[in-house]
Amino acid sequence: MxxxxxxxxxxxxxxxxxxxxxxxxxxxxxxxxxxxxxxxxxxxxxxxxxxxxxxxxxxxxxxxxxxxxxxxxxxxxxxxxxxxxxxxxxxxxVKDDFHSRFSAKRRIYRYIFKTTRPSIFEEKYIAYYPVFSEKLLQQALKKFEGEHDFSNFLKTGTITHSNIRTIYRARYKKYNNYHIIYFEANGFLRSQVRMMTEVAMQVALEQFSIEQLQEQLEVKKRYITTLAPPEGLYLARIIY
Missing domain, CATH: 3.30.70.580 (Pseudouridine synthase I, catalytic domain, N-terminal subdomain)
Incomplete structure (x- = not known):
């Protein structure tokens, strides 16, 4: 069974x-x-x-x-x-032909961070970024929505059949003192969510422009390869 x-x-x-x-x-x-x-x-x-x-x-x-x-x-x-x-x-x-990976239709990740240093009870579960522009973050996240070639948004050395993925939703919301980013897609490449988060946050911190993000997304030039801290990332839900 x-x-x-x-x-x-x-x-x-x-x-x-x-x-x-x-x-x-x-x-x-x-x-x-x-x-x-x-x-x-x-x-x-x-x-x-x-x-x-x-x-x-x-x-x-x-x-x-x-x-x-x-x-x-x-x-x-x-x-x-x-x-x-x-x-x-x-x-x-489940049926015998069920496969956790290949039967999945959508995957949802959430990234949680604060703009004040997390307490010692939070630091393993909440990331930290300085004060940022919510408007710029929302603009940056919107760029990821749709079908794109994410070759410039995966960890180097990764071998895949295709780097094309569809992001159905990339959203930001604030809950009390916590900032939350949501990504929903048909699939993600290795470390893709952490790299997208880092790029979007660098735009929100005005260290990186929307135009540069667009160039990286269009596989014209790779500007950022660093990843957002792992402790803020959660695999939240799989939709079948």
Whole structure:
């Protein structure tokens, strides 16, 4: 039986979502180790990778479940007792052809930051940027909407079949002392959200122009390759 699970995790404790040969501290390794201890010998598939330090409130994974595990509520409870810094929110049965990554229609990320230094209780979960122009930030984010070749907005060394993605929504809003950026797309390249955030914030800080952003987006010239800090980024939701 194939099952889908919606999970949340604190990315500050992991070197990323995907398994790596150089470290055992990944989200995938932690979950697969917990599954093996329950007699579930199945690799998990995720809707997408997240970098080291990046969090998730709505990551989706799927894996194969042996016949003797029929009680999905109990499985969720047992896994949540075994795992640290990872929480299983829902587990449900899906069709055999379901794939967390390839079946996904849209992905939503949120980026949270403050213009005052986060407290010691926030610094792992909230990023910091100086005071900025909200109007310029909104203008910059609007440029990302639509279908574009994001070759200048991914981490170097990344191999993909296509760098074309469609951004359905790029928005900013303020909530109390927190500033939140939303990106909704059919998919994202490696570190694309962090690079788009950094470029948009540099425009908002008047360190970078809308015209330069447009040139980078049109793959004419690459000005900025730095990434926004990982602690402010959350994989929020996957839409199927």
């Amino acid at each position: 194939r099952v889908k699970a919606v999970i949340a995790y604190d990315g500050g404790y992991f070197k990323g979502f995907q398994k790596q040969k150089s470290t055992k501290y990944t989200v995938t390794t932690a979950i697969e180790s917990a599954l093996i201890s329950l007699g579930i010998d199945s690799e998990i598939r995720g809707s997408g990778r997240t970098d080291a330090g990046v969090h998730a409130t709505g990551q989706v994974i799927d894996f194969e479940l042996p016949d003797f595990w029929k009680d999905l509520t109990k499985l969720k409870e047992v896994l949540n007792r075994k795992l640290k810094h990872i929480s299983f929110k829902h587990i449900s049965k």
